[in-house]
Amino acid sequence: MEYQAEGRAIAIRFPVRSMMRRTAKELAEAIGARLEGDSAAEIGGVAAPERAGARDLIYVESTKHAQRATASAAICVVAAEGIALAGKTILRSAQPKVAFARAAELLIERAPIASGIHPTAIVAPLARVAPDAGIGPYAVIGEDAHVGPGTQIGAHAVIGAGCWIGENCRIHPRVTLYGCVRLGNRVEIHSGAVIGADGFGYAFGEGKYWKFPQAGIVEIGDDVEIGANSTIDRGSLDDTRIAEGVKLDNLVHVGHNCQIGAHTAIAAQTGISGSSVLGRHVVVGGQVGIADHCRLEDGAIAGAQAGIPTGKTIRGGQTVWGTPAREIGKFKEAYGWYARLPELAARIKDLEAKLAAK
Numbered sequence: 001m002e003y004q005a006e007g008r009a010i011a012i013r014f015p016v017r018s019m020m021r022r023t024a025k026e027l028a029e030a031i032g033a034r035l036e037g038d039s040a041a042e043i044g045g046v047a048a049p050e051r052a053g054a055r056d057l058i059y060v061e062s063t064k065h066a067q068r069a070t071a072s073a074a075i076c077v078v079a080a081e082g083i084a085l086a087g088k089t090i091l092r093s094a095q096p097k098v099a100f101a102r103a104a105e106l107l108i109e110r111a112p113i114a115s116g117i118h119p120t121a122i123v124a125p126l127a128r129v130a131p132d133a134g135i136g137p138y139a140v141i142g143e144d145a146h147v148g149p150g151t152q153i154g155a156h157a158v159i160g161a162g163c164w165i166g167e168n169c170r171i172h173p174r175v176t177l178y179g180c181v182r183l184g185n186r187v188e189i190h191s192g193a194v195i196g197a198d199g200f201g202y203a204f205g206e207g208k209y210w211k212f213p214q215a216g217i218v219e220i221g222d223d224v225e226i227g228a229n230s231t232i233d234r235g236s237l238d239d240t241r242i243a244e245g246v247k248l249d250n251l252v253h254v255g256h257n258c259q260i261g262a263h264t265a266i267a268a269q270t271g272i273s274g275s276s277v278l279g280r281h282v283v284v285g286g287q288v289g290i291a292d293h294c295r296l297e298d299g300a301i302a303g304a305q306a307g308i309p310t311g312k313t314i315r316g317g318q319t320v321w322g323t324p325a326r327e328i329g330k331f332k333e334a335y336g337w338y339a340r341l342p343e344l345a346a347r348i349k350d351l352e353a354k355l356a357a358k
Helices: 025-029 063-071 095-105 327-338 341-358
Strands: 002-005 008-011 035-036 056-060 074-081 089-092 196-197 202-205 208-211 219-221 231-233 240-242 319-321
Touching: 002 035, 025 035, 025 074, 025 089, 035 231, 056 095, 074 095, 196 219, 219 231, 231 240, 319 327, 327 341
Parallel strands: 056 074, 074 089, 196 231, 219 240
Antiparallel strands: 002 008, 035 089, 202 208
């Protein structure tokens, strides 16, 4: 990219992730797609159709986007069955977006967070750091902490005493793990996240708040990703547990003793109060508020800005919306009447005026 400054063209180069080249046949075999076209076509990146070069992979999910793909410079497309794309090498998949994401993992090499142990890092004498782990500038690794093989810990991160971090984790800069947090393998935690702080637990008596014990830990399973500036509190008398495959967006708060089941996804600015339980494959929209001791069963969906009151159970497979949260059909019906309130109020006033005139 270039721009003009005082008559001079100045080039701007943005940092990019390094790409790895694969043939269309190799990609098709890796992602379980059916190949149509040139098996030797070489692919070296991913892009949107309008931005793609000849060697970039693109995808199309429906026929309404077929023209975008056809007009693209890309020679290779991941596409659903039945979509005609003249002149393209096609990787056919029933789930093109998923297949594209899997292909991207093979084509894009992620930028390293840290390599080796930086001279400014502080590693406690009793910490156990795998020989191939990376510790970035000014990171702090506490006593008795364990850092597994292939794990990378970014600049200014703090890993508290007694933490256990598994293999191939990615801990971005300025992440804080309080003492005794446990991470599984391939966990990724983005900048600013705080894991293991005390939960919000107090008992009121004698005119003041007394801090209730926050003596549990946080356990995070394999393949979990935690967004920037998210917070997960340690347990009170139990532990806080995040199961494998959970995905937390930025600015998500998980209170003490919460249990989140496998492969649940939670969008930004959601707050989950203490001792709530979310099952497997639950989906939570942005800015949802979940009060304490709630239960969202397997496959439940909470729409954006839903408010779930204390102790409420959302049944498996149910979709809720609104505050207080209710089944989506009932919410839409109630909201329709709510939108008509000005009209209904005017009609009532008119009827009252007619009655008063009699």
